[in-house]
Amino acid sequence: MPKRAALKLAGLAGLSALARRATASQLRILCYHGLWLAPGAPHGNCLFMTPALFADRMARLARSGRPVLPLGEAVERLAADRLPSGAVVLTIDDGWASTHSHMLPVLEAHRLPATLYATTWYAERDLPVVNVAVDYLLAASGRTDQNRAATIRRIEALPEADRLDALRALGRALGVGEAWLACRQFHLMGQDELADAHARGLDIQLHTHRHIDVAGRIGQLVPEIEANRAALRAATGGAAAEHFCYPSGTFHPSAPALLAASGVRSATLVSEGLNAPGASPYALRRFVDAQHVPMASFQAYLDGTLHYLSLARALADRVETGIPRRVAAASGMLLCAL
Numbered sequence: 001m002p003k004r005a006a007l008k009l010a011g012l013a014g015l016s017a018l019a020r021r022a023t024a025s026q027l028r029i030l031c032y033h034g035l036w037l038a039p040g041a042p043h044g045n046c047l048f049m050t051p052a053l054f055a056d057r058m059a060r061l062a063r064s065g066r067p068v069l070p071l072g073e074a075v076e077r078l079a080a081d082r083l084p085s086g087a088v089v090l091t092i093d094d095g096w097a098s099t100h101s102h103m104l105p106v107l108e109a110h111r112l113p114a115t116l117y118a119t120t121w122y123a124e125r126d127l128p129v130v131n132v133a134v135d136y137l138l139a140a141s142g143r144t145d146q147n148r149a150a151t152i153r154r155i156e157a158l159p160e161a162d163r164l165d166a167l168r169a170l171g172r173a174l175g176v177g178e179a180w181l182a183c184r185q186f187h188l189m190g191q192d193e194l195a196d197a198h199a200r201g202l203d204i205q206l207h208t209h210r211h212i213d214v215a216g217r218i219g220q221l222v223p224e225i226e227a228n229r230a231a232l233r234a235a236t237g238g239a240a241a242e243h244f245c246y247p248s249g250t251f252h253p254s255a256p257a258l259l260a261a262s263g264v265r266s267a268t269l270v271s272e273g274l275n276a277p278g279a280s281p282y283a284l285r286r287f288v289d290a291q292h293v294p295m296a297s298f299q300a301y302l303d304g305t306l307h308y309l310s311l312a313r314a315l316a317d318r319v320e321t322g323i324p325r326r327v328a329a330a331s332g333m334l335l336c337a338l
Contacts, residue, residue, distance in 0.1 A: 016303045023304030024085040026274040027078050030061075030301075031286040034096030035103060037183040043136045046290035051102050053291060057298065061088065062110040066302065071115040071203060071243055075266045075284075081277035088302065090114035091268060091286065093207065093245055095123060097184040100193040104202060116197065117207035117245035117268075120231035123194060128186035130155050133167050136186065141174035191235040198236035205243040206232070206264065215250040218258075225262045243267070256282035274307050 035051045036042035042049055061068065067084040069077070074089045090107070092099055095118035107114050122129055131152045138146055155166045171178060180186065189197065198204050209227035212220055229241050242265045246255070249270030259267055259282055266281040273285030287301040300306040 015308070016300070016305050019304035019308055020086065023274055023307055025081065025083060026276045026304070026307075027074055027083055027279075027284075028066075028086070028088045028274060028302055029268060029284060029286040030088060030090050031268070031270060031288045032090070032092045032103070033094055033290075035098035036185070036291070037098055037102070038180040038185045040140075042291045043139060044132070045292070046288050047132070048096075048098075049289070049291040051098075051106075054103060055106050057289060058106050058110050058112060060295075060298075061090075061302075062112060064302070068112050070113040071205070071266070075243070075281055078275060078277060078279065079281065083277070086302070091245065092116045094119055094211070095189045095194070095207070097187045097189055097193070100189045100197050104197055104200065107202070108200065113201070113203065115203040115205050115243065117205050117243075118189065118194060118228075118232060119207040119209065119211040119247065120228050120235075121210045122188040123190060123235070124231060125160060126187070126190065127160065127163055128167060128181065128184075129188065130163060130167065133180070133186040134170065136180060137167070137171050137174050137176050140176045143174055194232070194235040195237070198238055203243075204232055204236055204238065205241045205245070207245050208247055211247045213248070213250045214246050214255055215252050218252040218254055221252075221255060221258050222262055225259070225264065246270075251283070256280065272301075272306070272310070274304065 032049070032054065033047045035054055036048040037051070066086045066088050068088045068090060069084075071089050071091065074083065074087060077083045077087070090112060092103065092114060093116075095116055099116060134148060134152050134155065138144055138148060138151075151170070155163055155170075158166055168178065168181070171181075194204060206225060206228050208214075208221070208224040209231060210224060212224050214221055225244070232238070232241050240263065242263055244259055244264045244267040246267060246269055251269060256267070264282075266284060268284045268286055270288050271285050272287055275284050279285075287298075287306075289298060297306065300309070
C-alpha cells in the first residue's frame with residue numbers, strides 16, 4: 001500500500017491517536033537544511049525548501065502545542081527518561097545563508113528554539129559551495145550528461161580567489177543566469193551572520209570544518225571537530241560546542257568513542273526514526289523535512305504513526321525473505337495492539 005494511503009487509513013482508523021500515546025516518551029527530532037531563494041523550483045532532493053513551506057511547517061508546529069525543547073536539554077531529559085509528552089527538537093544542517101536571512105526570523109516569530117549544525121570552511125570564505133553550485137548549474141541547463149565530478153575537481157583545484165569566476169564562467173557557458181549568486185543561494189552564513197544568529201539565541205553546534213565523509217575519513221574526525229569548534233568559538237565567542245551532526249548522515253562505528261573523547265555529548269544522523277529513552281546519544285535519529293515531503297508524512301512523524309508504518313514495512317520485508325508466516329502474523333497482531 002502506498003505511504004499516503006496507509007497514513008490516511010491510519011488516521012481514519014484512529015491509529016494516529018494510539019501511536020501518539022504509545023510513543024509519548026520518545027524524542028522527535030526534525031531536520032532542515034536551507035531555503036530556496038532563487039527563481040524556479042527548489043534544486044536538489046532535500047537541501048532546500050521554499051520559505052513559504054518552512055513558515056507553514058513552523059506555524060503548524062507552534063500551534064500543535066507540542067513541547068519544542070533546546071537540543072541540550074532534550075538530550076539530558078531523554079537520558080533520564082524525563083521528556084515531556086511528544087517532545088520535539090528542531091535542527092538545521094550546514095548553515096546556508098538563508099538560515100540567517102529567512103529561517104531565523106520565522107523561528108523568532110514563533111519563539112521556537114533550534115540548533116544549527118554549522119560547517120565552517122566556507123563560512124570563513126565568501127564563496128558558494130562549489131559542488132552544490134555546479135550541480136545546480138548542470139541541472140538548470142539540462143546538461144546532466146556533462147562530467148560533474150571532473151568539473152567540480154577542476155574548480156576546487158583552482159586558487160580560492162579564482163573559484164567564483166570559474167563558477168560564473170560555467171554558468172555563462174551553460175546559459176544559466178546569476179540570480180542564484182545575487183541571492184547567495186549557495187553561500188553559507190559568514191562569521192558575522194553566525195555571530196548575529198548566536199546573539200539572537202540560535203544554538204550553533206558542530207558539523208565538521210570541511211563537511212567530511214565520516215565513514216570514509218574517520219581518521220580526520222577529531223581534527224575536523226577541533227577545527228570546527230575553534231572556528232565557531234572565533235565567530236560567536238560562545239562556549240565550546242558539544243553536540244554534533246554527521247555530515248550527510250555518514251557514520252562509522254568508531255565515531256561515538258572518538259566524539260565522546262572530544263567532549264561531544266550527542267550526535268545526530270539523517271536516518272528516520274524516533275528516539276526512545278536509553279537510545280545512544282551518538283546515533284540519534286531524525287526526520288528530514290524537505291520540499292517533496294507531504295504534510296501527512298510530517299504530521300505522521302510527529303504523532304508516531306510513521307514509526308509503526310516503518311515497523312510494518314520491515315515486518316513485510318521479513319515475511320518476503322522467508323520468515324514463517326505464523327511468526328509474522330503473531331508479530332503483526334502485537335504491532336496492531338500497540
